[in-house]
Amino acid sequence: xxxxxxxxxxxxxxxxxxxGAGSGIGRAxxxxxxxxxxxxxxxxxxxxxxxxLEQKLNKLRKDCxxxxxxxxxxxxxMEEAVRRTxxxxxxxxxxxxxxxxxxxxxxxxxxxxxxxERTMSVNLTxxxxxxxxxxxxxxxxxxxxxxxxxxxxGNTRFTSFGWSPYSTTKAxxxxxxxxxxxxxAKFKIRVNVIxxxxxxxxxxxxxxFNEDVEEIVIPIEFPEGAQPLADGPGKAENVADLxxxxxxxxxIHITGAQIVIDGAESLLS
Ligand code: NAD
Numbered sequence: 281x282x283x284x285x286x287x288x289x290x291x292x293x294x295x296x297x298x299x300g301a302g303s304g305i306g307r308a309x310x311x312x313x314x315x316x317x318x319x320x321x322x323x324x325x326x327x328x329x330x331x332x333l334e335q336k337l338n339k340l341r342k343d344c345x346x347x348x349x350x351x352x353x354x355x356x357x358m359e360e361a362v363r364r365t366x367x368x369x370x371x372x373x374x375x376x377x378x379x380x381x382x383x384x385x386x387x388x389x390x391x392x393x394x395x396x397e398r399t400m401s402v403n404l405t406x407x408x409x410x411x412x413x414x415x416x417x418x419x420x421x422x423x424x425x426x427x428x429x430x431x432x433x434g435n436t437r438f439t440s441f442g443w444s445p446y447s448t449t450k451a452x453x454x455x456x457x458x459x460x461x462x463x464x465a466k467f468k469i470r471v472n473v474i475x476x477x478x479x480x481x482x483x484x485x486x487x488x489f490n491e492d493v494e495e496i497v498i499p500i501e502f503p504e505g506a507q508p509l510a511d512g513p514g515k516a517e518n519v520a521d522l523x524x525x526x527x528x529x530x531x532i533h534i535t536g537a538q539i540v541i542d543g544a545e546s547l548l549s
Contacts, residue, residue, distance in 0.1 A: 290528040291318035295369040297362070298322060299352050299410055300379030302329035304481025305429060308516035309376055309523045310337065314344050316524065321365040322347045323379070323410075352379045352406030362413040372417040374527040377410040378429040380449075382483055385442040386490025395488070396445050403449035404456075411460060415469070423468035427526045428457045429519075432477045435538070436546040439500055442493035450475075454538055461536030470535035472526045477542025478506075478513040502549060509543030 291313050298313075300306035302324035310320045314337045322345060324330040330347035337345035346368050350361040366372060383399030384391055407428055418424030433440050434447030435454055457473035464471060507513060522541050525531055540546060 289317045291316045294373040295319040296374035298376040302326045305516045305519045306378045308520035312520040319369045320345050323350050353401040358409045359413050375414045375426045377407045381486035384488045386493045387496045390490050390492050399445035404452050418469045419467050425527045426471040428473045430454050430473050430475050432475050432546040441497045458536050472537045475540045477545035480513045507543040507545045
């Protein structure tokens with residue numbers, strides 16, 4: 281987090297739901313928003329990781345964090361997790377639909393139906409359910425900000441061979457975000473979608489490579505400096521800065537925007 285942002289207190293009295301909060305981009309965003317005064321509901325599969333973060337944040341500010349063990353692709357559990365959040369914190373202002381997996385990577389004919397459906401269900405259905413169950417609470421509040429984590433893959437980059445399920449979900453999230461932005465504008469609920477390039481997180485643990493992927497790769501020689509601005513992957517905190525801006529009233533006139541955050545990586549590939 282940059283020092284001038286650290287001094288801001290943009291979220292006092294606000295509550296945010298952050299999915300995928302136990303690691304990477306979600307975790308960095310939860311820490312930043314809590315430091316700036318937010319109450320944060322930490323939605324993640326891995327209860328232990330989110331519990332540790334919950335304790336850390338509650339030491340930072342008493343009772344500001346609530347960890348909830350939930351699979352974002354499970355409708356019943358998501359509905360219950362949102363209900364618990366409202367019961368605990370009273371209302372909702374910000375939703376960060378961020379949980380995602382890389383999933384199965386391989387030639388299309390080698391992917392099983394369940395490979396395909398798993399990536400769809402976590403990345404795309406999970407995003408749908410996150411919005412479905414939180415929108416009524418943002419409407420109750422009379423305004424709100426939703427941010428969805430997509431990717432440069434499927435939007436500005438198509439050279440990650442074998443990543444067709446992942447890229448399809450990431451393109452779908454952008455269309456969904458723009459549809460939602462128009463649908464919700466009259467309720468003063470903003471919806472923006474971010475497209476990160478490579479960011480140092482634990483996401484690679486979720487990649488399931490099919491060895492036949494080598495057969496479909498078209499060799500591409502990348503120029504030196506694949507992330508020209510940073511000379512390497514970005515940090516989760518860089519993305520958290522962007523999400524916090526979109527969550528705050530500093531971006532009050534921004535909705536339906538698709539924002540690439542990749543250090544110019546996708547301009548080269
Ligand atoms: P990460 O693996 O470090 O964190 C993702 C978190 O989501 C994990 O804690 C994981 O347990 C959780 N999660 C996964 N499936 C879930 C489910 N069904 N229900 C609840 N929680 C679930 O990865 P990250 O890089 O921080 O990923 C966050 C988002 O950023 C993802 O949507 C990913 O596609 C996107 N993204 C990441 C990169 C990158 O290079 N890291 C680039 C572009 C987009």
